[in-house]
Amino acid sequence: MKKIVVVLFLTVFTNTFAQANKADVLKLVELSGEVKEFYNIADEISKQLSVNNRERFKKDMEPLIAKQKKNLIAYYSQNLSQSEVENLIEFYQTPLAKKFMMVKSNYAVVLSNRSEAFKAEIQGIIMKYMM
Structure with missing residues (x-):
């Protein structure tokens, strides 16, 4: 037992x-x-x-x-x-999670658009120090 x-x-x-x-x-x-x-x-x-x-x-x-x-x-x-x-x-x-995923996805697009501008600014600074 x-x-x-x-x-x-x-x-x-x-x-x-x-x-x-x-x-x-x-x-x-x-x-x-x-x-x-x-x-x-x-x-x-x-x-x-x-x-x-x-x-x-x-x-x-x-x-x-x-x-x-x-x-x-x-x-x-x-x-x-x-x-x-x-x-x-x-x-x-849940509806909350679905909304969160949509907002997150939209932010990824916004962030990628902003990151291109940020990368261009960084390249400008890098070029300053390479010359």
Whole structure:
């Protein structure tokens, strides 16, 4: 009887601290927009290439993005419990989270526009010291 109680206790204890389900973590990563950010980075870089090379570049980026996605899922799976993942998924499905993601996305566009001007200013200062 004692063995059954100990085994039952260990089973419950282990499940409480078990890693999150990777399928749920994948859903979380997609809802949070992190995967989309990988694609946005690739899109921004592709704009610097000739039109002929853009699609080939994006195709070559797919395995790298898949690897980053896999690493992200593994990291979250190890560091978040199943209940934490479920709570985050629930949050990202709320109207507040959807609004936050939209505002965040819009800010990324504003920031990238401002960063170009900032980079130009930095280049001006760098040129001052190179001459």
